[in-house]
Amino acid sequence: MCGIAGVFYLDKQRPVDPQILANMAAIQYHRGPDGFGVEVMDGRGAGFSHARLSIIDLNENRARQPFRNADDTLLLAHNGEFYDYQRIRTDLTSRGARFATKSDSEIILHLYPRFGLEETLRRLRGEFAFALYDVREDALHLVRDRFGIKPLYYHASDDGVVFGSEVKVVMAHPEVSRSFNNEGVLHQLMQVMVPGTTAYDGIHQVKPGHVVTFRRQGSSCVVEDRPYWDFEFPEAGYHAGDKSEEQSIETVREGLTEAVRLRLEADVPVGCYLSGGVDSCSIIGLSAAMRQDPVKAFTIGFTDTDYDETPIAREMARATGADQDILRLDGSHLYGHFEKTIWHTERTIYNTLAVAKYLMSRHVRDVGYKVVVTGEGSDELFAGYPSFRQDLFMHGLDDLNESERKKWEAMLGESNALFKGAMLAAEEHNDLYLTDRVGFTPACLQPWLSCEETARTVLNADRRENLAGYKPGQAIAERLDRNMLDGRHPLDRAQYVWSKTMLEGQILTWGGDRVDMANSMEARPAFLDHHLAESATRIPPLHRIKGRREKYVLKEAMKGLLPKTLYEREKFAFMAPPATVNKDKWSAMMELAADFLSEKAVLEAGVLDPSGVQRLITEAQEDTTPRARLVQLDAMINHMLGVQILHRNMIAADIPALAAKRAQDLGWVV
16 A cells, blocks of 8 residues: 555646656655655646555656556555455456556556546555546546555646545645645544545545546546445345344355455464454454464553453453464553554544554554554445444334334443443433434434534634534435435434445544555555455345344354454444543643643644633533533534644645655655
């Protein structure tokens, strides 16, 4: 995996400065420290750059990107991995293709001319983001993988397009301005983002499963944003009648086994992340069965025992003969690296789990590993979060008798009490716009939508006034495809909404790529293999959640690999302990707040309101504040810190100058 960047000017005769492209690569050096490349197409107003992390084909000169094809009509910069690419190469070779490298990336240059973009994308399997300039079409295609595992941002203006793997890469171009937009800041404070948006004026994301095409036509540029894949569930009638539970179990077993097998392939050692959850334990169990040598297992431990999962992780490591490496963290570790983590996430974080994962990826790289297989995506496929169980009970179990209903109510009342205020709302929150679009307000969004009033109180007066008529729930609802929601089972609708909001905007950004690639470490989420995902959408809702047992079908599929403790255990959402309920961690948080949330710092940035900020900090220290509110306040304070850090390091900083200096220091001079 790597970092990509580039420009596509509207005036094709405008010269492209190769040093600017090198600077854009240099500022994302962490994504690709193994080398860089720059390619400019003279007379085409197009140029790409690439920072390389060597995973497949370690020959630096042979596999250096950006790639051109043999007749110089295509320019490619690719970030990510294409699995099963050897089979595709064999097929293409039989059709006359001649490959110049062993890189998986090169298959694009041979698929696209033969089959076109739509068929090429259908054949690709993996996590990826790439830019492809086609001379014949005079068009730039920006493509992102199906779930949004790999990031891709762009800025479009009357002059053309600037794109990159990170926001700071786009900002490294001297013609891209740096400022927050009001709506984006409000959503940062609320945690949940509007799909496809960022907090930065004029900078957008390519949405998961989408292609954004910029095509020159005369003196103008036609822009097309279209989906090529979606997380599509069948209509509710598909689930009617009895379905074979054993068939569901076998579907999961076969699909996950294949997904893990593909992700263990690399030209460098591959490890695994291991928490105490069924997801990562399944991954390491399958990996151990496929490998002859012990699997390297990396585990995060917390000093707060309420949030620590290392005992179960140790049990799983012993059962599989894994070589376990535990990194134990406390509050000083988490807030001591908070600012650095925010520089890489480029968005705020509600929980310091992002910092923990940043520190773990650094540790993984330090002990000689570049690749790990992870368990992200399992909860999305098999309804593992407490919010899904709540939505199923509230909206998908109309035929329960009174006795069964009381059992469900009791179960929901006692489950995941630690996470009220974050994973679950303290009280039901109904948003009219989401209810209209989805049929109900998904429980996964309720805790964050309920933060809206509090978030508005900490914005400065001008921003509050500008947002007076803005409705966050409406903005989110309008980005959800009604065609993917209407007629679906309530649990399917809830899972679809999560995949478009929290999965892409949280788990795969500050919980995934951004903190992993911050330390040049590639994470491979096996559950988000789209073949497995498409099979999972056909599994009946009550095979995903069966009574108290969420992810029932996954647990049954992996039963022979899991320790009895884990097999019988309820879902425990993996997160770092809140500072508002941990004295030592609160002290570490306040030490950082003294710098970024002081009245002077807040006034200088001009984004937040000093009195509003102080009110929340004071409320978090009051003995009478309910625990659920303390968890919510922990998230809000983390978000306020994040906004201030982002302003100082990305908005107020001179990013083009920083990128140029980084290139000079690295010797990446063209």
